[in-house]
Structure formats: C-alpha cells, structure tokens
Amino acid sequence: MHKDIDTLIVTPEDMGRIDRAAALDLSSYGLMERAGQAVAAAALRRFPGALRFAVLCGPGNNGGDGYVAARALQEAGAAVAVHALGETAALTGDAASAFACFSGSVAPLSAYVPAAGDVVIDALFGAGLSRDVPQAVADIIEAVCRKAALPVLAVDLPSGVDGRTGQVRGAAFEASATVTFMCRKPGHLLLPGRSLAGDLEVFDIGIPARLLARHADHMRVNVPAIWRLALPEQEGAIHKYGRGHLAVFSGPATATGAARLSAAAGLRAGAGLVTLLSPREALSVNAAHLTAAMLKPVDGDDDLSALLDDARLQTFVLGPGFGDGARARGHVRLLAEGGRRLVLDADGISAFRDDPAALFALFSGESPRLVLTPHDGEFARLFPDLAQDGALSKIDRARKAAARSNGILILKGADTVIAAPDGRVLVNGNAPPWLATAGSGDVLAGIVGAHLAQGMPAFEAAASAVWRHGEAGRIAGEGLTAEDLPDAIPPWPE
C-alpha cells in the first residue's frame, strides 16, 4: 500500500500512542498550542459574522485545545465566553497549562445560555471519550443543536461521537465543521460520525510522518493512489480475451434484471467479454434484452462443470436475483474447487446462512479469490456474532469477517468498508446518498467482477470498484436509477 500519511486513518488509541511518542522529541504543550491556534483560525475564517464564540471546555486535553483557542480568539479581538465542564482546578498536564495561559473568566458549563449570534466551539470531549456523555452535556447539546440551532465548530471530534466507531455515545453535537489533527479517525468516516462532523479539516500540528507511519494500523481512506499501481494494462488494442472474460449467473425468468445489470456494468468497467449464464427457461427473456453480452444456458451443476473446462472462464458473479439457495451452494462449490474467482453477492450470500463455515472452507488457504459484497443484513447472515457485537466498529467487523472467510469484504453502506484477510482496510467516502437505490449493488458486483477478470488482485479490484461505483453515482446525478449507472462508470483515474 502507498505510504502517504494524508490517507491514513488512525484510531484514538493509536493516536494517543503517537502523541506520547511525539512528546519524547517535541513539547507536547507545543502540539496543543498549534491545535488550539488552528481551531481559532478555522473559527475566524468560517464564521466572520459571529457575535460571540462560546468555547465549551471539557476535563481533558480536548478542553486544553479549547483554552488555547479561546485565548487566540480573544487576542484576535473576538468576543469569547468560556464554559467549563467540571472543576478547572482538577485540570492536569497540558490542559492545566493551557488554562493557566487563558486570562479571561471561565463559567460553569451549566451557566451557558445559547444566544443568537453565538458560534459554539465544542472542546468538551475528543479522542478520550470513554463512555456515554453526562446528562449535563446531553442537555447542552439539545439546547445548542436542536433548540437554538447554533453553528458548532468541533475540536477533533464532535463531543459524543466515539472516535473509534463513529457511534454516538448518549448524545452528540452536530457540527458544521470539525478541525482534527494530523490524521482522520474512524469516527470521522464511519456513520453517523461522518455526518455529525460536518466539513472536516485535517491540520498538521507537526507530528513527524515517521511516527504516524510507525504506529498506525493498515487503515486508509479509499483513494485511487492506493490501487493505481494494480490497474490493468490500458495500452494499445488488447484482444478482448486479454481484458478478461466475466461470467454472471442469471436468476429465473421472473428475476433476470439484476444479473443483466451486473453484466452491463461488467462490460462498461472493462471486461473484454461478459457471458450471462442463464437457466434455459429464462434464455428467451434474457436474449430479448441483451446486446453486447453473450448468453449460455446453465441449469445445474453438470452444465456448469462442462463450462468450467474452458480455462478462459476464470471470474464469476453469483447472487444478484439468483434465488435458489441449494443451486447457489452447488455452483459455488464447483467454482471454488475449480480454482475460480468469485464475487458473491445478495442471494449468493444468503444461500450460506445455515452454514457459513462451509463457504469459508471452500476458499481457505490461499490468496483471496472470493469477494463478498454484503449490506448489513446480509452480513448478519454470514457473521451473526460479529453483527451483534456492539463493541465492534464497522471497520472491526469487516476486518474480522475478511480474516474468517479468507475473502475480501465489501461491507456496503454510505460508508462502505473494504477489508482484506491480511488486515488492510479502506473506508470509502465518494458515494453520494442517492447511490443507495434498488439495483445499485448489482452494478457494484459487476464492476468488481470486471476488475477481477482483468487480473487485478482481489483487494485492489474491490476497492477500485467501490470507488468507480461512487464516481458513477456522482456522474449520473441525483434521481438516478441503477440502469443509469453502467453508462456513468468513469474511465480509470489519471
């Protein structure tokens, strides 16, 4: 994976480790000073019309950033009201130093009365939030966000958002913007944290990149730089078999549309050839709607076995509109035993709900050639224990599921997570909300299949497919239907 730190995602726990390591070489108060100054600068830049900045400071270093910001705002000539949660005498370390440098008055949090023209600087809790927010904080959040509807600038994270999971602990501010330091945290990217954070600014407070790289896990934002080197060759006229042959299983005559969407997306995403494998009873309905894709009859395992004699057929999509669970299981077994690469989606996933271990056993023990594309409901069918474990973030769930299945997980949603068995994880961020429409997943499965067919490694094939799918959603625009998506799949990024 590429080495840039701008795409790194760092858990609050790892960030704490990084801070401590940085404090060996640098002044940790210096880091806080830069953090607080950056918050003040963002506040002045974003809210030039503010009548007053209400800086709400918590008991830890997030509060410390708040005191630095309050001082900087005051020095800039802005009106500032500072309110503290808990006793300021109990502040320790850098937060105590920041408080000592602030010369204005500090009132209790409970005394804050939101006023029109206020901009709230939320420095109550950041990376150190360890439990649900106290009732007094929930009340202030209600007063600020719901009753007074004031703009909020959050320091590091909106208070109440768990930086590790993006989940709300009791209540959370809804910020117009958030200033965080060095790297994004999972809570900035996973929902609902992502929408509560508003516009995110990542400010460099001077922690050396080598420390970030040394302590960070293998979590990143899904950007083209990560998989660009794994893109298929684009040069010259490549023979259509050279661009790979993708096969997509169709459902019965009453449910063929989903597979055709996958097939159309596969062609647009660059597969040289796409063949729809259709039950005989659905051949005519499929034939009536296909132009560029080819069509072959497959009813049972015997038909499929015969087809697998063709070594050019290496990549399959099974699941969209497929229906029949028993048939799906039989086909998946043949494909696995035949060493094929498989995108398993929708009904293909559900087919293994009674015995997920049987699926994982089929694809165990070698480099991943299974890509699973569940939404949350399908995920719970294969990984019920992970789905129910409230302590896990979406990143944790995808990662554990990838390790267990020896497959690439695309755990779908507006904050899709892509995970590999070796621990690599990407969080996707380019999907517009209107991409969540019927058939959208079928298109994604087809793009993943096309990338696999072109020889990309499974993780990179999946990540780039999720990204192109998101771009297609943007290009097709609001109000799109899934039928619009294949034509909107963009070329590979430069």
Ligand SMILES: NC(=O)C1=CN([C@@H]2O[C@H](COP(=O)(O)OP(=O)(O)OC[C@H]3O[C@@H](n4cnc5c(N)ncnc54)[C@H](O)[C@@H]3O)[C@@H](O)[C@H]2O)[C@H](O)CC1
């Ligand atoms: N490199 C950086 O990112 C830097 C970040 N800085 C800021 O420091 C905070 C993290 O500070 P920390 O003291 O670890 O945590 P918090 O201030 O978020 O809160 C800890 C504090 O609050 C108590 N607490 C936790 N949860 C609750 C709760 N639900 N109810 C009541 N009290 C709670 C806990 O016991 C502690 O006392 C980071 O976010 C940045 O803003 C630094 O400026 C340096 C560089």
Ligand SMILES: [K+]
């Ligand atoms: K905060």
